[in-house]
Amino acid sequence: MALLARLRESYLLHSFLRDPVAVGSFIVVVLLVTAGFLAPVLAPMNPYDPAQIDVMDSELAPAWIDQDSSFLLGTDSQGRDILSTILYGTRVSVLIGLGAVALQAALGIGIGLISGYAGGRVDAVLMRVADVQLSFSTYMVAIFLGAIFQATFGVGRYEQIAVPFLIAVIGLAEWPQYARTVRASVLAEKKKEYVEAARVIGLPSGRIMWRHILPNTMTPVMVISTVQVANAIMSEAALSFIGLGMPVTKPSLGSLIKSGFEYIFSGAWWITLFPGVVLVLLILTINLLGDWMRDFLNPKLYKS
Amino acid sequence: MQPAARFRSTHTSSNKKNPMFAFIVRRIAQAVMVMLVISVIGFAIKTAVGDPVRDLVGVAVSAEERARLSEELGLNDPLPVQWVRFLGGALQGDLGQSFFFKRPAMEVILRKAPATLELVLAASVIIVLVSIPVGIYAAVRPRAALSRLLMGGSVVGVSIPVFLTAIMLIYVFAIHLGWLPSYGRGETVRLTSWWETGLLTKDGLLHLVLPAISLSSVMLPLFIRLIRAEMKEVLEAEYMKYARAKGLRPWRILLVHGFKNTLLPVITVGGVQLGTMIAFTVLTETVFQWQGMGFIFLEAVERADTSLLVAYLVFVGFMFVVVNTAVDIIYGLVNPMVRITGRK
Amino acid sequence: MKIQPQDATATPRLLEVADLTVKFALRKGTLPAVSGVSFNLGPGERLGLVGESGAGKSVTGFAILNLIAKPGFIESGQVLFEGRNLTALPEDKLREVRGDRISMIFQDPMMTLNPVLTVGTQMIETLKAHRDISDKQAEAIALEKLRKVYIPSPEKRLAQYPHEFSGGMRQRIVIAIALLTNPALIIADEPTTALDVTIQAEIMDLLLELCRTENMGLILITHDLAVVSQVTQKIAVMYAGRIIEMGLTQEIISNPLHPYTQGLIRALPQSGSGRGARLEQIPGIMPSLYNIPKGCAFNPRCPKKCAICSDETPALLSRGSGSLVACHCV
Numbered sequence: 001m002a003l004l005a006r007l008r009e010s011y012l013l014h015s016f017l018r019d020p021v022a023v024g025s026f027i028v029v030v031l032l033v034t035a036g037f038l039a040p041v042l043a044p045m046n047p048y049d050p051a052q053i054d055v056m057d058s059e060l061a062p063a064w065i066d067q068d069s070s071f072l073l074g075t076d077s078q079g080r081d082i083l084s085t086i087l088y089g090t091r092v093s094v095l096i097g098l099g100a101v102a103l104q105a106a107l108g109i110g111i112g113l114i115s116g117y118a119g120g121r122v123d124a125v126l127m128r129v130a131d132v133q134l135s136f137s138t139y140m141v142a143i144f145l146g147a148i149f150q151a152t153f154g155v156g157r158y159e160q161i162a163v164p165f166l167i168a169v170i171g172l173a174e175w176p177q178y179a180r181t182v183r184a185s186v187l188a189e190k191k192k193e194y195v196e197a198a199r200v201i202g203l204p205s206g207r208i209m210w211r212h213i214l215p216n217t218m219t220p221v222m223v224i225s226t227v228q229v230a231n232a233i234m235s236e237a238a239l240s241f242i243g244l245g246m247p248v249t250k251p252s253l254g255s256l257i258k259s260g261f262e263y264i265f266s267g268a269w270w271i272t273l274f275p276g277v278v279l280v281l282l283i284l285t286i287n288l289l290g291d292w293m294r295d296f297l298n299p300k301l302y303k304s
Numbered sequence: 305m306q307p308a309a310r311f312r313s314t315h316t317s318s319n320k321k322n323p324m325f326a327f328i329v330r331r332i333a334q335a336v337m338v339m340l341v342i343s344v345i346g347f348a349i350k351t352a353v354g355d356p357v358r359d360l361v362g363v364a365v366s367a368e369e370r371a372r373l374s375e376e377l378g379l380n381d382p383l384p385v386q387w388v389r390f391l392g393g394a395l396q397g398d399l400g401q402s403f404f405f406k407r408p409a410m411e412v413i414l415r416k417a418p419a420t421l422e423l424v425l426a427a428s429v430i431i432v433l434v435s436i437p438v439g440i441y442a443a444v445r446p447r448a449a450l451s452r453l454l455m456g457g458s459v460v461g462v463s464i465p466v467f468l469t470a471i472m473l474i475y476v477f478a479i480h481l482g483w484l485p486s487y488g489r490g491e492t493v494r495l496t497s498w499w500e501t502g503l504l505t506k507d508g509l510l511h512l513v514l515p516a517i518s519l520s521s522v523m524l525p526l527f528i529r530l531i532r533a534e535m536k537e538v539l540e541a542e543y544m545k546y547a548r549a550k551g552l553r554p555w556r557i558l559l560v561h562g563f564k565n566t567l568l569p570v571i572t573v574g575g576v577q578l579g580t581m582i583a584f585t586v587l588t589e590t591v592f593q594w595q596g597m598g599f600i601f602l603e604a605v606e607r608a609d610t611s612l613l614v615a616y617l618v619f620v621g622f623m624f625v626v627v628n629t630a631v632d633i634i635y636g637l638v639n640p641m642v643r644i645t646g647r648k
Numbered sequence: 649m650k651i652q653p654q655d656a657t658a659t660p661r662l663l664e665v666a667d668l669t670v671k672f673a674l675r676k677g678t679l680p681a682v683s684g685v686s687f688n689l690g691p692g693e694r695l696g697l698v699g700e701s702g703a704g705k706s707v708t709g710f711a712i713l714n715l716i717a718k719p720g721f722i723e724s725g726q727v728l729f730e731g732r733n734l735t736a737l738p739e740d741k742l743r744e745v746r747g748d749r750i751s752m753i754f755q756d757p758m759m760t761l762n763p764v765l766t767v768g769t770q771m772i773e774t775l776k777a778h779r780d781i782s783d784k785q786a787e788a789i790a791l792e793k794l795r796k797v798y799i800p801s802p803e804k805r806l807a808q809y810p811h812e813f814s815g816g817m818r819q820r821i822v823i824a825i826a827l828l829t830n831p832a833l834i835i836a837d838e839p840t841t842a843l844d845v846t847i848q849a850e851i852m853d854l855l856l857e858l859c860r861t862e863n864m865g866l867i868l869i870t871h872d873l874a875v876v877s878q879v880t881q882k883i884a885v886m887y888a889g890r891i892i893e894m895g896l897t898q899e900i901i902s903n904p905l906h907p908y909t910q911g912l913i914r915a916l917p918q919s920g921s922g923r924g925a926r927l928e929q930i931p932g933i934m935p936s937l938y939n940i941p942k943g944c945a946f947n948p949r950c951p952k953k954c955a956i957c958s959d960e961t962p963a964l965l966s967r968g969s970g971s972l973v974a975c976h977c978v
Contacts, residue, residue, distance in 0.1 A: 132338055135576055135628045139583035140620070147605040147613060148349055234465050241467050242590050242602055254465075261471055261591070265479065265486075276468050284463035291459065542759035549715055549754075550774045550825070551747030560773075564764045640764055640809040 015296055022292040025285040032282050036090035045084045074270040077259055078248075082270060085251055086278050092252040093282070096166050097233040101225060103171025104232075108178020109221065113209045115179065116186025127183065130176035141173040142235055146244035162246050170235050174228060181224055185217035219297050226290030230283045237279055253279040327636050335629040340391075342621035346614045347390045350400065351383070353610050399618060400611035404604070409615035413597060417619070418499045419489060420585050420596035426516035427581065431523050439531025443539060444558070455532070458525035466584050470518035470591040477514060485511050487593040515592045522584050523577055530573055534566040541565070568639050575631025579624050661728075662832060662865045663689040663712070668725035668735075670704075670711050672937075679937040681707045681720065683889045686964070687882075691832065694859060694866040696876035696897065698912075699886035700934050705869045708886070709835045712867075713746050730832065748778040750833045751826035756842035757818035761810035767821055768806030775828050793824040797854060816847035823855065833865040840875065852879055873912055877901050885909050888935060888945035891964055895971030905973045907950050944976065952977045 016022050035042060073082040115126040133141060146169055189195060190213070198208045239245035240254030248255060253275045260271030374380060381389075393399065402409045442451040478486030490511030492500040502508030538544065539562065547557045586598035593599070597616060604612035670682040682704040689695055697705040710716050712727050714734055727734040734745065746752075754760045761770060771790040772783065779786075787806065794802035797820040810818055819839065826834055836855065840848035856879050859866045868880055876883055877897060884894040885906065893906040904910045911930035932949040935941060941948055947957040956976050964974040 128334075132341075135579050136621075136624055137576075137580035137583045139580060143583060143586060144617065147601070148353070150605055230463070234463075237465055238467065238587055241465075242587060244605070257468065257471070264471065264475060269475070272471060276471070280464050280468065283465075284460060287459060287463050542754060542756065543762040545715070545717075546752070546754055546760040547762070549713060549746055549752040550777065551743045551745070552773060552777050553743070556773070556777075561762050561765070565762070568764070638764075640766075641811055 016292070019292055021288055025288040025292070028281060028285040029289060032090055032278070032285075033094050035087055036094050039084070039087035039091050042087055045081050046088075073274050076256065076271045077263060080251075082256075082274055085256055086253065086275055089251055089253045089256055089275065090278060090282065092163065092246060092250070093233050093236055093254075093279070096163060096170070096236045096252070097229045099163075099167035100170035100174070100232040100236075101228050103167060104174040104228065105178050105221065105225065107171065108175035109182050109214070109217075111175065112179040112182025113186055113214065113217075116183035117190065117205065117209050117213070123183070126179070130179050133173075134176045134180075138170075138173040138176075138231075139235060139238065142169050142239060143242070143244060145169045145172065146239055150244060162250065166236055166239065166245060169239070170232050173235070174231070177224060177228065178221065181220045182217050185220055186213055189213045189216050223290070223294045223297055226286060226293055230286040230290065233279075233286070234283055253282075324636065328633055331629050331632050331636075335625045338625050339622065342618060342625075343391050343394060344387065346394075346399075346618045346621075347387045349617070350390070350610060350614045351386065353608075353613075394618060399615040402604075402612045402615075403609045404607050404612070409611040410619070412600065412612060413615050413619050415500075416595060416597045416600045418501060419594060420582075420589070420598060422501065422503055422512065423515055423519060423585060423588070423594065423596060424578075424581055426512050427519035427523075428578075430516055430520040431527055434520075435524055435527035435531055439528045440535055440558070440563075442528065442532040443535030446536070454528065458528050461521060461525040464521075465587075466518055466522045467587045467591050469521045470515070470588055473514050473518055474591070484514050486514070489595060515588050515594055518591070519581065519584055519588045523581060526577065527570070527574070530570055531566060534569055535562065538562045538565045564638075568635065571631060571635050571638065575628055575635075578627050578631075582620060582623065661688050662691045662693070662730065663867075664726070664728040665708075665712065666726040666728070668708065668711060668727065669723045670707050670716060670720060671723050673719045673721065677938060680889050680940070681937060682711065685725070685886075685889075685891055687884050687891065687894060689833070689865050689867065692859070692863045692865055693882065694856075694868065694880040696880035696883045697867060697869045697886060698871065698873060698876055698883055700871055702934055702937070703886040704889040705886050706837050709752070709837050709867060709869050712835060713750055713752065714742055715746075744778070747774055748829045749831055750835060751829070751831040753819075753822050753826050753834060753836040753839045755838040757815065757822045758810065758842075760822060761818060763810055766807055766809055771806070771821075771825055771828060774825055778829050789828060790824075793827045794821070796827060796858065797821070797824045799824070815843050816850060819843060819847075819851050820854065823851075823858070827858065827862065830862065831864060833867070834859070835867045835869070837869045838871070839868075841870070841872075848875070855879070873901075873916055885912070888940050889937065890945065890961075890974065891972075892946065892974045893971060894964070895969070899969055899971055903969065905967060905969075905971060905978050906946075906975050907952050907977075908946050944974075950977075 016026075040046070073086070075081055076085065111126055111130075115123045146165075149165065149169070186209075194212060195208060198212055203212075236245055236252060237254030237257070240252050241258045243258070246252040246255045248259065251259070256275040257272050257279070260269075260273075260275065263269075263271050379386070397408075397410050399409045401407070402412050405412050438454055441448075442454055445451055474486045477484045488511060489502045489508060491505040491507035492502045493504045493508070494500050502512055544557060544561060547561045552561075585596060586601060588594065589596045589598040590602060597620070600612065601616045603609075604616065665688070666686050668682055668685045669680070672679040672681055685704070685708055687695065697708060699705050707716065707720070711722055712729075712734065714722065714727075714737070716722060722735055725735065729745065730749065732745075734742065737745070761767070768787070768790065771793075772786045775781065775786040775789060776783075781789075790806065791802045794805060799805060799817060799820055805813075805821070810821075813821065823839075834855075839855065840851050843851060852875055855866070855868075858864065866880070868876060870876060880897050882895065883897050883900045884891045885900070885908065886892065887908055893900065893904065893909045900909060901913065904913050908930070911928070914928040915930065917927060930949055935945060935948070941958065943956070943958040943960055944950070944953075944962050947953045950957065954977055960976070962974040962976050964972045966972050967978060
């Protein structure tokens, strides 16, 4: 409760509430995420359950256009209710986004800490690897990993492990961002006296890194984390769109858009539009929050 | 800038060239290292996933025939030996046979490469032509309504995935308005045995418009923000004030004094972003059915055509390495501090 | 359009600043950075503009050339230079004066010189902006000026970049740039503050010598009284945006009239005072420009204040000895 009280008094809350964009984005994000996670409760049907789908219902227009259709946002090519699929799909997207960021953060922070603290050869090698991987662009790495995996294991087995797989792929593709950020912080902190003091006392390196240096590197980590979640969601959508992401039977927003795209020429625009809108909204609001957080935490801003 | 150019050639003494030379050598050495790593990865994929026997003769072959072919192809040799062989082949352009196309994988890639390269070129041109003036304008007049609109637009732009932009563009311009074609490259002209260009026909150019805009939309917001941020910092710099105090014309101050300083970090970022752009060609080509490398790559994945996959990996890897090294070297040449000291 | 160099002695005064007021329009309010500043300079005369940080001296220097950037603006006053009012000139005419008839030297040459352009480029461009001459001629003039500031091997220097020089050399280059057009006046804003102490003396000596030989006027903006006492002929002491004392250097140094100036002089370490003597300080700090005290701005810190000091702002008036002082209690 003391934490809550401190939060209420804090500058963070005060500054946050003053910015309408930040507050608005936050509300939208919370709404979308909650709707996603409450999908089993909110959705009219379960789009993953083949028993509930009737292929005769396919490609029906949204209820407010076509009076016959009982589906609020229409149905897709398999007869799945778009609204339900969007809800479940949002859940999958957010899950993968958060999971991937957790993985890349854990990996990246660990490597960044070691690299920055150890210095010398270790640092040089690790950072070279990070640089090269970054220069290949994380999307490319994700696409390659996805492609190799699919080519190796085939599509059938793939469906069962799609979600953990995507988390792994996106996580592995993006760790360099975290590593470089944390390493830069570590290098700056290493020079400070409290590190010297800890070493003189005789604390083991691991402990110094974990308990002393790490907390001080949290600020930049927090700044990039929000944006990275948005990026991860976008990566997952992109992978799904080209067929290397969520399978058609368990669609996420990206794969919905993909299946909808084929029908755009025949006029069933709703299959692409609604998932598209939700996806953009999700990414946009997370990005806006990330922008706010970066502006808030960045001391340079106070110069102006 | 004339006087400086004159001075550069006549007044650098010979021991100033050495650090730059060493710098270039180091970069190239690094590039070679990375290519070797890529070759290892490519080889690993090929060995683990690929089936060269199948690639050559198909699946309807007896077990003895397979065993014989395996021996002939040297597939039972120790891995390092195979890797060297693979490397040798790669250096000569031989990366195996595409199972689906029944042709050397490299040849398939090379035939499709021009499509992707032209697309990337067109998108780059758009980015340069748009982001520089917009970025500079937004930096010089930050409070103008137009600036705010553009910056706001760029946040939204960053949040829309490239394939959605592509789909939207198709829907509006191709389906609804019917102004532009919605898929394919259009009419192409054969320049060499493998280069078919879409740049020389009006039809080809029309087909290029929407895909190029889609592709550029990914990077545009980033570059605009980058140029604006750098320009803003530069505008505050002391040397800008000093240039004003010397009575120089505003255009000269902005372009000669300011812009060159802005360019340096932009070049670095730009080089790296090229990599991302190539990744996005995969997405864009899918939407527009653009017969480029990315499109072929996805088909290879679907068909488990390993040789093609590996060929794509190696080719793209090679392009990345070349571009990044080139950008690094260009940066070194442009930035006087690197040029003189040989270090960044 | 390039103007022909004027004969600076044709007009009696080189520079006349009359009642200059510069303000900054900020969100929190309007700051009076410079209020009613007036002084004159004859051809070849050297004036020191002295004061603590924030006193308004740099702003005055920039205002002379109308280089104040938004949100600052010149509210009122005139700057008469060679017979023209610089505050009323349009931008393109001002550009002809800047860098040509009046040159500026800034504080830190590493920040002032553009790191990505060669010294040669930065010198030639100044010349070509003001004179219609060829590259070769410009190069010759540049070399001549580099020699004047005692830079060895000037031919090699033109192709080099600023970061290849030491701090002292860089400032010499800046001075050389200032000399390129044979200006009538140099405004030097803290020219030695960013340099090592040993180099400071060298640079000031150089500046002094050049002003003498080239018959250039100098406005030296600094907080360093010691430097001012050796280089300038007149001093104007500024506080919170106003000139509070002005007169001949020797007179002000030996016989300061305003309590603030007296405090400044006393605060200088004297070589004659015994060991262990404390450095005298003026208690308090200069007020923020948002909160300038009513009446005389110095009154909260003044040892001599009387009742009227917190009501009426003292005017800058002449006191017998030839100095002007703005104080009720002198």
